[in-house]
Amino acid sequence: MADLTVSDDRAIWEAKVERLWATRPSRWRDAWHELSRNKLALAGAVIVVFFTLAALVGPALAPYDYAKQVLSDNLLPPLSKGHLLGTDELGRDLLSRLLLGIRISLLVGLGTTAIALTVGTIVGMLAGYYRGWVDRVLNGFVELIWGFPLILIAVLLIGAIGPGLTGVVIAVGFVNWAGFARIVRGDVFALREKEFVAAARVLGKRDIEIMVRHLPRPPTQRPGVSRSEVALDVKGLRTTLFLRDGPVDVVRGVSFQLREGETLALVGESGCGKTMAALSVMRLLPDPPARVTGGDVLLGGKDIRALPEHEMRSLRGDAVSMVFQEPLTSLDPVFTVGDQIVEAITAHRRLSQREAREMAIEILKEVQIPSPEQRLGDYPHQLSGGMRQRVMIAMALVLDPKVLIADEPTTALDVTIQAQILDLIRSEQEQRRLAVLLITHNLAVVSQVADRVAVMYAGEIVEEAPASEVFADPRHPYTQGLLSSIPSAAGDRKHLYTIPGRVPDPRVLPPACLFAPRCPYALKRCWHEHPELEASDGHLLRCWNPQPFTALHAVEPGEVDLRAATSE
Numbered sequence: 070m071a072d073l074t075v076s077d078d079r080a081i082w083e084a085k086v087e088r089l090w091a092t093r094p095s096r097w098r099d100a101w102h103e104l105s106r107n108k109l110a111l112a113g114a115v116i117v118v119f120f121t122l123a124a125l126v127g128p129a130l131a132p133y134d135y136a137k138q139v140l141s142d143n144l145l146p147p148l149s150k151g152h153l154l155g156t157d158e159l160g161r162d163l164l165s166r167l168l169l170g171i172r173i174s175l176l177v178g179l180g181t182t183a184i185a186l187t188v189g190t191i192v193g194m195l196a197g198y199y200r201g202w203v204d205r206v207l208n209g210f211v212e213l214i215w216g217f218p219l220i221l222i223a224v225l226l227i228g229a230i231g232p233g234l235t236g237v238v239i240a241v242g243f244v245n246w247a248g249f250a251r252i253v254r255g256d257v258f259a260l261r262e263k264e265f266v267a268a269a270r271v272l273g274k275r276d277i278e279i280m281v282r283h284l285p286r287p288p289t290q291r292p293g294v295s296r297s298e299v300a301l302d303v304k305g306l307r308t309t310l311f312l313r314d315g316p317v318d319v320v321r322g323v324s325f326q327l328r329e330g331e332t333l334a335l336v337g338e339s340g341c342g343k344t345m346a347a348l349s350v351m352r353l354l355p356d357p358p359a360r361v362t363g364g365d366v367l368l369g370g371k372d373i374r375a376l377p378e379h380e381m382r383s384l385r386g387d388a389v390s391m392v393f394q395e396p397l398t399s400l401d402p403v404f405t406v407g408d409q410i411v412e413a414i415t416a417h418r419r420l421s422q423r424e425a426r427e428m429a430i431e432i433l434k435e436v437q438i439p440s441p442e443q444r445l446g447d448y449p450h451q452l453s454g455g456m457r458q459r460v461m462i463a464m465a466l467v468l469d470p471k472v473l474i475a476d477e478p479t480t481a482l483d484v485t486i487q488a489q490i491l492d493l494i495r496s497e498q499e500q501r502r503l504a505v506l507l508i509t510h511n512l513a514v515v516s517q518v519a520d521r522v523a524v525m526y527a528g529e530i531v532e533e534a535p536a537s538e539v540f541a542d543p544r545h546p547y548t549q550g551l552l553s554s555i556p557s558a559a560g561d562r563k564h565l566y567t568i569p570g571r572v573p574d575p576r577v578l579p580p581a582c583l584f585a586p587r588c589p590y591a592l593k594r595c596w597h598e599h600p601e602l603e604a605s606d607g608h609l610l611r612c613w614n615p616q617p618f619t620a621l622h623a624v625e626p627g628e629v630d631l632r633a634a635t636s637e
């Protein structure tokens with residue numbers, strides 16, 4: 070291998086990527102993989118399969134007829150001759166009745182669930198999608214049904230339809246649909262606000278098509294920092310996804326320190342592991358498949374990785390808070406804004422509802438929400454995107470945490486509102502001496518608020534430096550690429566640079582420098598030796614062959630011939 074050229078290394082890696090993509094698993098295998106990791110769901114599936122098989126073969130195994138009575142043999146105990154489970158008061162064989170009855174029970178169960186699910190989904194979808202009077206009428210009907218004793222309705226229905234299996238299935242199905250309708254209505258309320266729904270409308274799709282095809286979606290040490298100033302200290306954090314193909318690391322030994330009153334921006338393209346790093350700190354990873362497999366997280370000097378969940382829960386919101394990209398998915402659509410802020414307060418503080426409400430009004434004022442008293446009674450969907458993000462920030466700050474993690478807090482907002490939300494985060498941070506970890510893919514956002522910048526690529530930090538340094542003198546080719554791809558404020562860039570290729574799939578990472586396949590300065594060494602993060606002139610840098618910024622900057626798009634540039 071030693072005498073291979075860079076382009077051979079590259080070809081080997083590309084072939085691996087192609088092989089992986091060619092062997093994508095089928096949906097059935099994916100479904101089986103998911104099921105096999107969830108022990109409870111697996112146990113449920115085993116029970117369902119057992120009873121289904123029993124229903125299929127039961128009639129062939131039943132020794133007697135379902136209704137056959139032998140009055141002289143009544144109330145026989147189990148293990149009696151000819152009657153394994155004994156008999157009932159009319160002398161009917163219990164084993165036979167069980168084997169033949171399973172089929173009926175299963176039919177009733179499947180039939181009633183199918184009816185309840187269908188009616189509930191349609192009603193909930195219509196109410197959540199159209200809102201207004203449609204919602205008022207349908208929701209009023211749902212409330213009415215809930216107000217009646219369900220068993221009474223079922224008995225009345227059976228009386229009207231007549232006895233028999235069909236009557237029972239329709240009656241029980243009908244009394245159960247209201248619960249499904251409520252759940253679906255709440256979900257559709259939130260989903261309807263999403264960009265993909267707006268995009269479908271822009272494309273001229275009809276309401277029915279949006280409801281049927283679009284809505285039913287399944288819902289990743291700096292010198293000179295004194296210890297006392299450090300609010301959050303992350304050391305060698307490793308987060309692993311346990312996937313069907315085996316474990317893959319999506320956060321690979323990430324370390325950073327966040328001081329009181331400073332904003333550290335974690336930047337990188339989508340898929341670099343930024344969110345996984347943040348969720349690891351919060352201990353909110355989706356487990357399975359993700360788990361922290363290495364490193365330490367110190368919050369105010371206290372190691373939080375080993376804390377019991379109830380202690381961690383009391384730290385969340387109180388010591389460290391998080392704001393997400395899309396406030397509509399983090400705000401509960403079925404509760405008012407006021408209820409949600411009050412609940413966040415009373416979960417951590419012993420306060421009366423009135424005191425909590427006053428705190429809620431104060432914090433809404435602080436985040437500049439007009440007429441906060443009235444807004445407390447609003448549901449999330451009644452607020453604009455910018456207002457919802459202000460509410461999320463209010464909720465995150467109401468308990469006065471020391472650390473705020475903001476994951477793409479402005480990505481879902483338009484440019485004017487983005488600037489307002491960034492101003493708000495900046496002013497809150499100064500007032501409260503908050504330590505802010507700002508996660509974004511957008512360097513323009515970083516330039517407005519960050520004190521320091523850590524650039525993340527494929528799960529690793531590749532460069533870290535004060536923000537002014539990163540903008541004036543970026544050293545890592547990836548940082549240079551990111552900077553060359555944003556319009557300059559002076560408007561002196563005729564063409565914007567595009568980093569060729571994309572972030573590697575974490576399952577088939579390049580063998581040494583993870584950026585090598587996209588790097589215009591890659592050397593042979595870059596394909597064989599993994600560069601470490603090392604201090605260099607006030608930067609922390611992970612690169613074998615850093616070049617002055619101007620070199621890349623001067624390259625026009627289309628002029629980057631990657632293969633020519635990568636051969637030595």
Ligand SMILES: Nc1ncnc2c1ncn2[C@@H]1O[C@H](COP(=O)(O)OP(=O)(O)O)[C@@H](O)[C@H]1O
Nearest residue numbers: 289319338339340341342343344345346355575
């Ligand atoms: N629940 C999940 N299951 C499988 N892979 C995931 C999951 N969440 C994230 N990933 C993968 O982890 C990597 C890092 O994702 P993420 O932290 O969301 O990136 P970022 O926030 O930088 O855009 C990506 O390759 C992504 O595909």
Ligand code: SF4
Nearest residue numbers: 582585588595612613
């Ligand atoms: S180590 Fe090599 S491939 Fe990686 S960024 Fe630096 S020059 Fe590019």
Ligand SMILES: [Mg+2]
Nearest residue numbers: 343344476477
């Ligand atoms: Mg993310």
